[in-house]
Amino acid sequence: MNIQFTEAELKEVERLKGLYPDSKAAIMPILWMAQKKFGWLSEDVMKYVGTLLSLPYSHVLGVASFYTMYFKKPMGKHHVQVCTNVSCMLRGGEELYEFVKTTYGIGHNETSQDGKISLEEVECMGACGGAPMIAINEDFYENVTIRDVEKLLQTL
Numbered sequence: 001m002n003i004q005f006t007e008a009e010l011k012e013v014e015r016l017k018g019l020y021p022d023s024k025a026a027i028m029p030i031l032w033m034a035q036k037k038f039g040w041l042s043e044d045v046m047k048y049v050g051t052l053l054s055l056p057y058s059h060v061l062g063v064a065s066f067y068t069m070y071f072k073k074p075m076g077k078h079h080v081q082v083c084t085n086v087s088c089m090l091r092g093g094e095e096l097y098e099f100v101k102t103t104y105g106i107g108h109n110e111t112s113q114d115g116k117i118s119l120e121e122v123e124c125m126g127a128c129g130g131a132p133m134i135a136i137n138e139d140f141y142e143n144v145t146i147r148d149v150e151k152l153l154q155t156l
């Protein structure tokens, strides 16, 4: 895979760098851009991001490792996150997680064999008022039942 941003993406990198007193602070949005483009943050992708910010690989790896939203291995086309933290747990979050788990035969941070679905059990995503909630890629779904999740997954 050719690990290289386009001219337009490089302009965006420069714009992001300009938002901070120290351009190295743009590492998070640039890692996010890289993940969206390349699917996950391989060692080569992290090294590339490091060159854009004049940071060593170890620094980039340190940031990417700290945040679970950065994928350190290939994940599914549709990444399903199910919250099982307190509010969601009390309203059926664990049952939702078990449902997705058994439907696809995958566990935490695993991907279905066809590469379509990956699953992640997550901590509070700040949507407690709509518990239980799940997220599919960047879309949140709140007050969901097993039936709702089943329907959502069928549309993927």
Ligand code: FES
Pocket: 083, 084, 085, 086, 087, 088, 089, 123, 124, 125, 126, 127, 128, 131, 133
């Ligand atoms: S506990 Fe699930 S979103 Fe807060």
